[in-house]
Amino acid sequence: MISSIKNYLSENTVLLIRMDDIAENMNWSLMKKCEDLFDELNIKPLLGVIPKNADPELLKYDKSDNFWQEVRNWSKKGWEISMHGYNHVYGTKTYKKDYFNYGGDSEFFGLSLSDQKIKIKNGLEKFIKEDIQIRSFFAPNHTYDLNTFKALGECGIINIIDGYGIFPYSYKNLNFIPQLFYKEIMLPFGIQSTQIHLNYWKEEDFKNFEKFLRRHQKKIVSFDNILNKVKSGFFIYSINFALKNCIKISRTLKRSQKL
Numbered sequence: 464m465i466s467s468i469k470n471y472l473s474e475n476t477v478l479l480i481r482m483d484d485i486a487e488n489m490n491w492s493l494m495k496k497c498e499d500l501f502d503e504l505n506i507k508p509l510l511g512v513i514p515k516n517a518d519p520e521l522l523k524y525d526k527s528d529n530f531w532q533e534v535r536n537w538s539k540k541g542w543e544i545s546m547h548g549y550n551h552v553y554g555t556k557t558y559k560k561d562y563f564n565y566g567g568d569s570e571f572f573g574l575s576l577s578d579q580k581i582k583i584k585n586g587l588e589k590f591i592k593e594d595i596q597i598r599s600f601f602a603p604n605h606t607y608d609l610n611t612f613k614a615l616g617e618c619g620i621i622n623i624i625d626g627y628g629i630f631p632y633s634y635k636n637l638n639f640i641p642q643l644f645y646k647e648i649m650l651p652f653g654i655q656s657t658q659i660h661l662n663y664w665k666e667e668d669f670k671n672f673e674k675f676l677r678r679h680q681k682k683i684v685s686f687d688n689i690l691n692k693v694k695s696g697f698f699i700y701s702i703n704f705a706l707k708n709c710i711k712i713s714r715t716l717k718r719s720q721k722l
């Protein structure tokens with residue numbers, strides 16, 4: 464029985480590659496290297512694109528003159544384009560009162576519902592103008608409050624690439640696909656997204672990333688793959704499956720202790 468659980472978990476252990484801070488200004492030479500690697504290994508990452516980047520830290524990087532054409536090209540390859548904030552400028556502090564208790568600065572936390580909605584709407588309009596479909600969102604610095612979720616829902620975005628846990632879950636009619644680690648880590652089970660910040664990488668980090676991808680290539684899936692599992696109720700089934708088998712094991716153990 465234990466081996467059947469092990470097999471089940473192994474078969475359903477996958478990772479989505481989430482790339483953060485994709486904008487006109489970024490580390491383009493490393494992005495090109497990642498793109499070649501993804502193409503070679505047939506990996507379809509999720510890119511967190513900032514629709515109207517005004518973050519002074521990010522503006523220091525090289526600018527691409529045909530950024531939106533690049534985004535359309537990535538989208539055509541089946542890479543998922545996600546909205547990462549609106550302008551990535553931090554205007555509030557959360558004092559750990561943000562929804563996930565990360566703390567730190569925020570672009571959204573503490574703003575009124577209507578202000579948050581305006582940001583999200585303006586971001587979505589930019590993507591529509593550039594002919595890019597958006598189905599998901601994640602906030603800069605992981606910082607949300609309940610108004611952020613309400614604003615997203617009201618703007619028709621129901622998938623958030625953030626949160627704790629080992630499986631995606633639903634809350635307030637939104638799907639959360641957890642993101643736990645800052646480094647590429649393959650958990651022994653569960654469905655996760657990883658967080659990649661190319662701008663802070665050195666050559667050595669790219670080499671480690673390449674090694675990681677080659678090693679876990681078969682476990683890396685697209686956003687669509689995870690979305691299909693969410694839609695099919697796979698996660699509820701998985702939790703029930705695990706619970707049922709844990710109960711069975713504990714009963715078997717109790718019985719054997721009595722013998």
Ligand SMILES: [Zn+2]
Pocket residue numbers: 483484547551602603604
């Ligand atoms: Zn960011």
